Amino acid sequence: MDCKNEAACGEVAFTGNVTPILNEIKHALNSLIETGESTTIDLRAMPMAPGEMQQIESLLGTGEVTATINAMGSSTVNESLYAGVWLVTHRNTDDEILGKFIEITRIPSILESQTEDMRGALEALPDLLAENC
Amino acid sequence: MNEVDFLLWVRGPGLAIASIIFVLGMTVKMFEIFMLGRKKNLAELRGSGIKEGFRTIITRSGHVDTYSTRNTRFTHIAGWVFHIGLFTAIFLLAPHIEVFKSIVGFAWPALPTPIIDFATVIAMITMLAMLFHRITNPVLKYLSTGQDFVVWALTFLPLLTGYMAYHHLFFSYTLVLGLHILSVCLLLVFFPFTKLTHAVTLFFARWYNGMMAGEKGVQQ
């Protein structure tokens, strides 16, 4: 990173959130495999030093799956380089970040189709069939 | 009164009152002591005594004679350890130096806070040991009065509350900081009226003792 102010680049002011979070992910992943229990970590609830959030994201990286959801602004759901560890970022219609979560799960529930929406779709399909008959 | 108002009071009117009483009390004491003066020495002087006076201020802190040292070894060592720890905590901690800077206008380098923390713990442990010694040693038990224990508490509380403040123990920081400053106010208020005045009078007392010995031509 090109920085004039060391403090803003996270090179000197290190609170060490990285190691505890990575450990938490490791434990959660173990729990997921053993018992099937999912865990969600809210990254915005932690006092991050400047540059720490970016460091965590770059350490986790992006793996095989990238998904974008368009509901009240875009949300991105990426599986990291570590299977079962997903990074979910919610944005609003002005593209500002509303929430950042690390989900340790088989698939983040926000990706699944919701029953109510499916019911609504079921109600709308007959109209489609009627049009095209 | 909530804890914020309490903190504001001790940092303002509280410290003001305590400082005035402290300086006033010490000044009155000094005037009283010096204005009474000393009896004129009518004997022929063997030496001027001035040099010996200053020498005694320092030598009295150390070994005097083997017999006395053996009996008072615990108090002697504990005293040194406690005082060094106390002065380290008071004068070498950065937030305290800021207080002195606001009074006298200049500052000096501070020590890393963990070192001060260690010194404070040592000082507190030593104080507890000295209290135990005072209660169990038969001679000290006989000689001790209420004032001795009050003075012990007045000195112990600032160390304890300071430690609690740094480590954010038990209560909210605002309250603990307020209690710490209050304990210092109490120490200042009672200082001139108890044996704590030794902090100042010890220099004059030792000087006079040395001077008297020097005038008699006796080694001190």
Place this chain on the structure above:
Amino acid sequence: MADDRTLAEMLRAQGITRRGFLKFCATTASMMALSPAMVPKIAAALENARRPSVIWLSFQECTGCTESLTRSHSPTIEKLIFDVISLDHHHTLMAASGEAVDEALNEAMEENFGKYILIVDGSIPVGNPAYSTVSGISNLDMLKHAAEGAAAIVSVGTCAAYGGLPYASPNPTGAASVEDIIKDKPIINVPGCPPIPVVITGVLAQFLTFGKIPELDSLGRPMAFYGQNIHDRCYRRPFYERGQFAETFDDEGAKKGWCLFKLGCKGPITYNACATTKWNEGTSWPVESGHGCLGCSQPNFWDMGGFYRALSMPTVDLANKAGIGLAAGAAIGVAAGALNRGKKAKAVREHETVTVDDLEKGA
């Protein structure tokens, strides 16, 4: 006007899918500083929440709190909150003006008597109520009248919560906080100068979701946002622990991001969400930008001894006090000394003897 539909029905009517609703719940939970495990509970609560009427009254204030809220850049949540709540009255934001406003206010209060949420920003001058009036009605009267039918009152900003800037010494207008005046209604204090926007809406969202007052601390602030000390959450804490302090705003220590204690940071006595939630959607906060915490969510923060004087420094001039002590002490000392000399001379003249009791006197 208040609506009888539940929140979920309203969102659905706006074309928001359930997936969108879940996203809303997840980000709301994050905003309310609740654990992600609470999301299903929030979803269930919001599904059945009804749309309350909200009346916002602005008194002796700078409008910074309203600005903070509306200038915030995550309007989806705030927008939804305001779409969801029925903001029936807001001096600055509402389009109407003049008598129509007064009518609308009275109508809203009557229709929803006992059920509306009253939000207040700005302090209330009690010294002379004429210092701040709206439509010829003093803030004091308006507050008392509006409070009668309120289900709960939210004091937004340090001025409404504790008196704020107008309350600072010597308090020329006799400014008072809401809780100084209203004693018989539940009051939630959301202080800050201004409060972090997401905190304002987070508190409203909490009230909306769970329908009751959140857990409050000893100063009436929601524990969710004001439960943690800035100092305990500050990323510069390791420097404080090691005793590495910046001495000026542009020295080496400052550039390295060292602790700002000596430059007046009031972090240790301040409770707010700045260190974790930060400002401008997590961009930064005062300490991260190199300036000490002002303590703006605490009562009396304007009179806390100076923004740039360290917390440990006394708020009075001690050198001056010491001078007074010295002068008075000298005077008394001379008098006492003279008296003592007199006593001593008398004792010598009368050949007084010293007994054991005399020696014990000083002990």
